[in-house]
Amino acid sequence: MEVQEDTYPRIEDQIQHSSMAPKKYRLKELMNATGGFSHQNKLGEGGFGTVYKGILGKINKEIAVKRVSKNSRQGKKEFIAEVTTIGSLHHKNLVKLIGWCYESKELLLVYEFMPNGSLDKYLFNQSSELESHYSKVLDWKTRNGVIRDVAQALDYLHNGCEKRLLHRDIKTSNIMLDFDYVAKLGDFGLARIVQMRKETHHSTKEIAGTPGYMAPEIFLTGRATVETDIYAFGVLVLEVVCGKRPRNMYAQDDYKYSIVYWVWELYEEGKKVSAVDDRISSEEAETEKVEIVLILGLSCCHPNPHERPTMKTVLMVLNGEASPPMVPIERPAFVWNAMPSSFKQNENGSLISGTLTPFTQLSGR
Secondary structure, X not given: OOOOHHHOXXXXXXXXXXXXXXXXXXXXXXXXXXXXXXXHHEEEEOOOEEEEEEEEOOOOEEEEEEEEOOOOOOHHHHHHHHHHHHOOOOOOOEOOEEEEEEEOOEEEEEEEOOXXXXXXXXXXXXXXXXXXXXXXXXXXXXXXXXXXXXXXXXXXXXXXXXXXXXXXXXXXXXXXXXXXXXXXXXXXXXOEEEOOOOOOXXXXXXXXXXXXXXXXXXXXHOOOOHHHHHHHHHXXXXXXXXOOOOEOOOOOOOXXXXXXXXXXXXXXXXXXXXXXXXXXXXXXXXXXXXXXXXHHHXXXXXXXXXXXXXXXXXXXXXXXXXXXXXXXXXXXXXXXXXXXXXXXXXXXXXXXXXXXOOOOEEEEX
């Protein structure tokens, strides 16, 4: 069912009054750039819309245009969140949002074009119909670089912004690769700013995220935190190293059949090296360094959120400045501790209530 136009009667007002808003484009300009949203220019389809390649005529600039689905209940919320939240963020490992358009009931987001597409197509490409360059096998150096790139992006969101930002939908399909296979984190439609003061919450009716990437505590608390972002990052790390999807799509028990359980079982048996994608050359990849990254991924996926490392620690490990966190040989049982790290005092002694209020509905993307 199509969303009624008066659901968000002041979309343009909300965006125009935001100091973070990027450039506003006209619908005609973006229609011309994408060939009328031609199927030949389709780059992919996500949770809230379809992305098309475009070329801005006057300056011959390649762009990616996301056309938000008109029948998406969350489409307008995502649209406003993306434009007003990250329009002014600047980091080398974030996909840049360069513009927007709201005209004739069309919701359009304009991004920088990423010529090598999304990470998932390289890790899981099993279709001969996909473009041939997606058949490229990413070597260990490239994969390690991707992991570090995403870690830098998350560290910026969690610690480098004026107001802490939770991404809430970290996954391989939201990691884009530029011409040199430098990774950039994109799709901020589910992102939420977390104020650095007491009792700051953001209300929503849905648990947001993608099955396979969501930390176990989120289903009990209905709250997204820094630690739930870190859990999703840990799953992504395991995917990149192992070349496997985060879960068995046909399994009813999402955690028992997840990549986290599988790698932890191999770790317990002393066989963690066998988890590494066999497409990675053993000669090219130094076993010790690969093992460190695997253990780091597991530590980010610790069942108890207060045991997960911060992104600053993650970067120190990836840069060889610190040893990986200690990970129990046997996977710990999930026991909910109501005070994960982001609920505790920050470095300045003030409380951070980096949470979202309880949800009532699951929304997998």
